[in-house]
Amino acid sequence: MRRAAMNKIVVAKTAGFCFGVKRAVSIAEELAERGGGCTLGPIIHNRDVTEKLEKMGVVTVNSPEEARGTLIIRSHGVGKDVYTRLSQLGVDYIDATCPFVEKIHKIVAEHSAKGAEVLIAGDSAHPEVQGIIGHCSTAAAAVNSMEQLQELVNSQKSFGQNALIFVAQTTLDMVKWTEFKNFVKKHYTKVQIFDTICSATTNRQTEAASLAKNSHIMVVVGGRHSSNSRKLADICRAHCRTYFVENAAELDTAQIAADIESFSGDVEIGITAGASTPADIIKEVHRIMSEIKNDDMDIDFMAEVDKTFKRVYIGNRVKAYVVSVNNTEAVVDIGTKHSGYIPADELSANPNLAPKDVVKVGDEIECIVTSINDAEGVVYLSKKRVDAAAGLEKLVEASQNNTTLEGVVTAVVKGGVIVTCEGSRVFVPASHTGIPRPRKDEAETPEELAKKLETLLKKTVSLKIIEVNEARGRVVGSIKNAAKEAADAAKAKFWENIEVGQKFKGQVKSMESYGVFVDLGGVDGMVHTSELTWNRIKHPKEVVSIGDELEVYVKSFDPEKKRVSLGAKNPDDNPWTKFLKEFAVGDVVKAQIVSITPFGAFAQIIPGVDGLIHISQVALEKVVDISKYLSVGQTVEAKITEIDEEKARVSLSVKALLEEASAEEEAAEEAPADAE
Numbered sequence: 001m002r003r004a005a006m007n008k009i010v011v012a013k014t015a016g017f018c019f020g021v022k023r024a025v026s027i028a029e030e031l032a033e034r035g036g037g038c039t040l041g042p043i044i045h046n047r048d049v050t051e052k053l054e055k056m057g058v059v060t061v062n063s064p065e066e067a068r069g070t071l072i073i074r075s076h077g078v079g080k081d082v083y084t085r086l087s088q089l090g091v092d093y094i095d096a097t098c099p100f101v102e103k104i105h106k107i108v109a110e111h112s113a114k115g116a117e118v119l120i121a122g123d124s125a126h127p128e129v130q131g132i133i134g135h136c137s138t139a140a141a142a143v144n145s146m147e148q149l150q151e152l153v154n155s156q157k158s159f160g161q162n163a164l165i166f167v168a169q170t171t172l173d174m175v176k177w178t179e180f181k182n183f184v185k186k187h188y189t190k191v192q193i194f195d196t197i198c199s200a201t202t203n204r205q206t207e208a209a210s211l212a213k214n215s216h217i218m219v220v221v222g223g224r225h226s227s228n229s230r231k232l233a234d235i236c237r238a239h240c241r242t243y244f245v246e247n248a249a250e251l252d253t254a255q256i257a258a259d260i261e262s263f264s265g266d267v268e269i270g271i272t273a274g275a276s277t278p279a280d281i282i283k284e285v286h287r288i289m290s291e292i293k294n295d296d297m298d299i300d301f302m303a304e305v306d307k308t309f310k311r312v313y314i315g316n317r318v319k320a321y322v323v324s325v326n327n328t329e330a331v332v333d334i335g336t337k338h339s340g341y342i343p344a345d346e347l348s349a350n351p352n353l354a355p356k357d358v359v360k361v362g363d364e365i366e367c368i369v370t371s372i373n374d375a376e377g378v379v380y381l382s383k384k385r386v387d388a389a390a391g392l393e394k395l396v397e398a399s400q401n402n403t404t405l406e407g408v409v410t411a412v413v414k415g416g417v418i419v420t421c422e423g424s425r426v427f428v429p430a431s432h433t434g435i436p437r438p439r440k441d442e443a444e445t446p447e448e449l450a451k452k453l454e455t456l457l458k459k460t461v462s463l464k465i466i467e468v469n470e471a472r473g474r475v476v477g478s479i480k481n482a483a484k485e486a487a488d489a490a491k492a493k494f495w496e497n498i499e500v501g502q503k504f505k506g507q508v509k510s511m512e513s514y515g516v517f518v519d520l521g522g523v524d525g526m527v528h529t530s531e532l533t534w535n536r537i538k539h540p541k542e543v544v545s546i547g548d549e550l551e552v553y554v555k556s557f558d559p560e561k562k563r564v565s566l567g568a569k570n571p572d573d574n575p576w577t578k579f580l581k582e583f584a585v586g587d588v589v590k591a592q593i594v595s596i597t598p599f600g601a602f603a604q605i606i607p608g609v610d611g612l613i614h615i616s617q618v619a620l621e622k623v624v625d626i627s628k629y630l631s632v633g634q635t636v637e638a639k640i641t642e643i644d645e646e647k648a649r650v651s652l653s654v655k656a657l658l659e660e661a662s663a664e665e666e667a668a669e670e671a672p673a674d675a676e
């Protein structure tokens, strides 16, 4: 019988070390180079790696008490008590807890401190789950099957009744997690659920399921004690014949050959591996698989396997998972063997933002590879460039639709400023910034201009896009155009809504001898000098200054001529009202002469109310030239002889008092004679 053609082997892109394991192993290797130390438990579930490390001087210990030299806390993490014990013993340690696990520690610590009980989906015997429990300060339970969950609900009636949070071990099977969540939501009404399966696990499981569906045989490579590897094997078994091996030596080549024989036609084989499986073990498994003789096989499998290991090139656009963020960079997992770094200035085009303002642990972002250092296994990336490319499209759209955008002024450059908008740099020429420009006859040095432009730095501004050159990636904007459009819209709204009596608060923008102009929000109104105060003034500067804020009301307006007349006098302070309350005809007042005219003199009775002393009322005799009797500033006694409420006029008479005095004098002279 002719053997089947084994013509395809696919190695999962996500096979092998995840970010957290890669990081922990490289920390252990560095420690070995520095003279050795120990790890608290095996650094990963792979004997080959742990044996190699032991030979290099990094041994495995089982408790802080056994520590020899510097101790590494592995990616699974540990409970709070372990940190305490290490401090008590004075053990020097390096914390290689995976950031995804650290995130769960924070969640449970924070919520249990507030009284919530903690339910964990995961294997209670797994060190990661034990570490999580070690950060809980309230009751915590771990369940790894629907039976255990049901048992918990039945036996511990009070558990989680007040407040409960539900988290998952980072490597939990996603299907199981969905089942658990559905059940938990029904039985614990107050539960708060956190999806804490790490992205590396999610991607690995999704790819394994899809590969297994399309394969006749799957080989899962991983440690017996590796929970994520065991789960991968379970996932694959649901779809096809699956071999779970720790390394190439465990491959049952005879059985696999027999299996291949049993299929008719082409046979597809998939290989995946757990998070703690080194790449050279996966390659060896692939080599052995390809050596299982096949007459029709003519493919260079090593070349194929190399192809299936994900590679990166400068300029590649890749998906990255944020695994940690510090003040200078974000560390990301891009699904390759490399450690990925995005420096702070490549995270965002806005230099005012710190890395934590841009991304957080667990985010999935798109980046561009900017440099690769294969020797050190490091890749540098830029998020800023991806954002800029997407932003450029938005800027083109905004320019076509004349949309107003918002941005932050991030730099002063020759002749203008740079506004970071939609992740792109937009140049705004000085003439479009809206800062006051010198008149044609005025000179301005570049230093003076730069100083003015610096006042805009870090400010959020609205702008219009006035030019986009996609080929050159050059975008020009105008803050002035956006401001003008906003001002025009405000003016139109103003004229639509204006009413007589409407009140405004506005700034005095300019001043003339006849009044002041007040900015009512894009439209200026005029307050005549006589409308500024109840008191008699000659010039507005006596009561206001430019820049003062005035409360005004609309006296009249003309939309055609775009004119608004305003008043600023408060009716409650009207001195005429006050005068009427306090004075009556016949009262004698002391008044100060404020002006002299040919027909009489005006005298101030109270501020804002003047009375007229008609020329005929100045003296007993006939007066021709008032200035011979009265002078401005002089205080005189006079009698109120008339009050015209309608016209708000007061008549005063000095003469009336003089007549009364003279009459009294005469009476006094006559009185002694009578008595005699």
Ligand code: F3S
Binding pocket: 018, 019, 020, 021, 075, 076, 098, 099, 100, 101, 170, 171, 198, 199, 200, 201, 228, 275
């Ligand atoms: Fe971390 Fe997920 Fe790996 S939790 S150690 S990245 S499997």
